[in-house]
Amino acid sequence: MAAVIDLRNVSIGYGADAPPVLVGVDLTIERGSFVAIVGPSGVGKSTLLRVVSGLHEARTGDVTIHRDPRPDSRAVGLVFQDPRLLPWRRVARNVRLGLEGLAIAAADRDRRVEQALKLVRLDGDYGRRWPYELSGGQRQRVGIARALAVDPEILLMDEPFGALDAITRHGLQDELLRIHRETGKTVLFVTHDLEEAVHLADRIIVLGGGGAGAGPARIVRDVANQPGRDAIAFRDQVEQLRSGIADNYSI
Amino acid sequence: MRARSAIPLSALGVVVFLLMWEMLAQSGIVPARLLPSPSAVPGAFLSEFRSGTWQTMVMASLSHYLMGLALGSFLGIAFGTAAALSPWWNAFQAWVVRMLRPIPAIAWIPFAIIWFGVSESAASFLISLTVFWINYYATFSAVRGVDKDLIELAHAFGQGGLVPRLFKVILPGALPGIMSGLRAGLGQGWMTVVAAELFGIPGVGMRMMEASGLLATHIVVLYMVTIALLYGVSDFLFMQVQNRVLSWQR
Numbered sequence: 055m056a057a058v059i060d061l062r063n064v065s066i067g068y069g070a071d072a073p074p075v076l077v078g079v080d081l082t083i084e085r086g087s088f089v090a091i092v093g094p095s096g097v098g099k100s101t102l103l104r105v106v107s108g109l110h111e112a113r114t115g116d117v118t119i120h121r122d123p124r125p126d127s128r129a130v131g132l133v134f135q136d137p138r139l140l141p142w143r144r145v146a147r148n149v150r151l152g153l154e155g156l157a158i159a160a161a162d163r164d165r166r167v168e169q170a171l172k173l174v175r176l177d178g179d180y181g182r183r184w185p186y187e188l189s190g191g192q193r194q195r196v197g198i199a200r201a202l203a204v205d206p207e208i209l210l211m212d213e214p215f216g217a218l219d220a221i222t223r224h225g226l227q228d229e230l231l232r233i234h235r236e237t238g239k240t241v242l243f244v245t246h247d248l249e250e251a252v253h254l255a256d257r258i259i260v261l262g263g264g265g266a267g268a269g270p271a272r273i274v275r276d277v278a279n280q281p282g283r284d285a286i287a288f289r290d291q292v293e294q295l296r297s298g299i300a301d302n303y304s305i
Numbered sequence: 306m307r308a309r310s311a312i313p314l315s316a317l318g319v320v321v322f323l324l325m326w327e328m329l330a331q332s333g334i335v336p337a338r339l340l341p342s343p344s345a346v347p348g349a350f351l352s353e354f355r356s357g358t359w360q361t362m363v364m365a366s367l368s369h370y371l372m373g374l375a376l377g378s379f380l381g382i383a384f385g386t387a388a389a390l391s392p393w394w395n396a397f398q399a400w401v402v403r404m405l406r407p408i409p410a411i412a413w414i415p416f417a418i419i420w421f422g423v424s425e426s427a428a429s430f431l432i433s434l435t436v437f438w439i440n441y442y443a444t445f446s447a448v449r450g451v452d453k454d455l456i457e458l459a460h461a462f463g464q465g466g467l468v469p470r471l472f473k474v475i476l477p478g479a480l481p482g483i484m485s486g487l488r489a490g491l492g493q494g495w496m497t498v499v500a501a502e503l504f505g506i507p508g509v510g511m512r513m514m515e516a517s518g519l520l521a522t523h524i525v526v527l528y529m530v531t532i533a534l535l536y537g538v539s540d541f542l543f544m545q546v547q548n549r550v551l552s553w554q555r
Contacts, residue, residue, distance in 0.1 A: 109461060132461045138454050142477045142553045152462035155469065186555040200462070 058208060058240050059083040059106060064115030065270070066101050074113055076102060077270045081259065085207070088234055088241045088281075090251035093261030094299060097271040099244045100212050102261070106242060107132050107210050119208065128152055131201030131239075135213040137193040139185040145196050146171070146181030152204035170203035171196075173233055191222035198230070202237070211243045215250070227254060231281070248292045255279050262299050274298065341523035349527040358512065363531060366498050366508035369425055373432025373501075374494045378487055380433070381440025385486075388441075389448035390475070402441075410435040411500045423505045431501040436490040443486020447479035481554065484547050491543055495536045 061081040067074035076098035083089050091099050104110035105117055107130050119125040131152070139148045149167045156163075171177050174195040185193060194214055201209055211230075215223040231254060234241055245251050251258050260275035275298045279291060323343050329335060330342035337345075353359035388395040388402075410431045421427035451474065459465055459474045476483075502510025509528045516524035 107461060109457060126463070128463050134454070134458075136454065138458045140455065140458075140474065140477070142480070151458075151464065151473070154473070155463060184553050186553070204462070 056085050057082045058085045058120060059242065060118045062116040064105065064112045064117060066098060066105055067113045074270045076261070076272065078272050081273065083240060083242060085240055086238050087257055088243065088255045089257045089259060090243045090245055090255035091259045091261060092245060092248055092251045092295065093271065095246060097261045099261055103210050103212050103242060103244050106130070128204045129206055130208045130210050131204055131206035133197050133201045133209065133211040133214045135216050137197035139193055139196055141185050144181065145183050145185065148185065148196055149200045149203050151200060166203050170199040173202055174199045174229065190218055191226060194218065194226060208240045208242065211241065213244055213246065230254065248295045252279060252288055252291045254281055256281060258295065260295060260298055338520050338522060341526050345523040346527050346530060349523045353524065353527060362507065362509050362512045366502065369428035369501065369508060370432060370494055370498050372429035374436055374490065376429065377433035377436025378440050378490055381437040382444045382483060385441040385444025386448050389445045406438060410497050414504055418504065425506065428501040428506045428508065432494050432497045435497040436494050439490040439493055440486045443489065444479065444483050447482025448475055450482060451475050451478035481551055484551065488540070488543055491539055492536060495532055499532060
């Protein structure tokens with residue numbers, strides 16, 4: 055399969071003088087795959103995602119999307135943990151944000167907004183609602199629809215379900231699997247929840263090695279996964295990941 | 306106490322205030338020249354209205370007020386936004402702002418007369434000064450307070466350029482704070498109208514000075530009440546607009 059995201063010897067840090075938080079990242083992600091990035095808090099999962107999205111500059115190394123080091127911001131669709139809806143825009147106008155300024159006809163733009171809302175099951179009158187009129191799960195669906203509306207090949211998701219209750223989270227996880235199946239998007243999904251990673255991803259990247267006095271973090275495991283496996287295999291996979299993280303992380 | 310259920314109590318407060326004032330004025334303890342009774346105000350209004358003076362003065366003051374309000378608000382919002390967005394510009398103008406800010410608008414009256422003469426422009430200039438500072442600081446704080454995550458969102462969705470970022474995220478996000486500044490300027494502007502007209506520019510302030518010179522204090526009170534009512538109406542209308550503009554707030 056063709057690589058869509060390619061990171062070569064990437065190191066990431068905040069500020070020129072501060073020590074790096076993540077070093078030596080070599081990572082190639084193929085088209086259509088669903089990759090989860092897991093690891094303990096503060097290890098640099100979200101920062102890695104921000105580097106791929108272009109919101110944060112890597113300190114060293116090369117980051118390319120389709121071999122392009124500076125792709126258009128719309129090449130990727132970003133979904134945040136907090137949906138970050140613009141409260142002064144109704145739902146449909148929030149979803150439209152990434153389409154504004156593109157050379158597409160208004161009718162086509164409206165159609166894409168409608169399709170994106172339909173894909174996250176928020177069609178009907180939801181487009182006319184204000185963000186404050188939605189539940190937490192619905193707001194996150196709008197965040198996903200906004201990312202999908204620009205029709206990016208890559209979806210970058212930063213703990214998108216982390217702040218939701220268990221029932222809503224499980225519902226949205228299944229919705230995301232359906233959307234991934236239907237659209238064939240490449241998904242890079244950050245989570246601290248190992249069960250979530252094993253449930254969703256076909257490949258799991260474990261970051262570790264950081265922590266108090268342990269120096270910068272790095273990729274410590276890169277595991278192939280089979281979402282939808284039986285319960286025993288599921289638990290085994292989660293336990294293996296858990297022990298892998300514990301072996302490489304000092305608190 | 307809820308706002309709606311407080312209305313009768315607030316109305317009662319006004320009635321008691323007016324009654325006490327009327328009783329004090331009628332008692333003769335204070336001469337009527339020094340403290341006219343509220344019951345003298347309707348007569349003063351009819352007299353001023355029939356002669357056309359009231360309408361002329363109110364229209365003149367309204368004209369100064371609206372010009373000063375528009376100019377001061379626009380410049381205050383523009384400069385406040387620029388200072389909040391540009392650290393370079395903020396540092397460049399910081400000490401100038403600190404020097405000019407404490408000077409009250411009435412201290413500029415001599416320069417207003419020198420630059421504009423005893424004219425409508427002088428009054429509008431003084432009003433705009435007062436309104437400018439209120440809007441400048443309100444806008445500065447509001448723009449600085451816009452959620453940084455939303456600005457990052459604009460970058461992530463192709464709206465990171467200055468113009469789309471400003472008009473799609475920063476200004477809408479700062480709007481509640483900017484509206485608060487506009488509302489405060491609305492009230493302070495009326496206070497400056499009177500001060501700006503005291504030195505002879507036709508308007509409510511000038512008429513009050515004329516009346517006080519003749520000890521016609523009931524006419525002074527009439528124009529005081531007029532200012533209060535004009536402020537009340539303008540504030541009410543502004544609130545209607547604000548509620549509509551900020552209807553997205555919970």
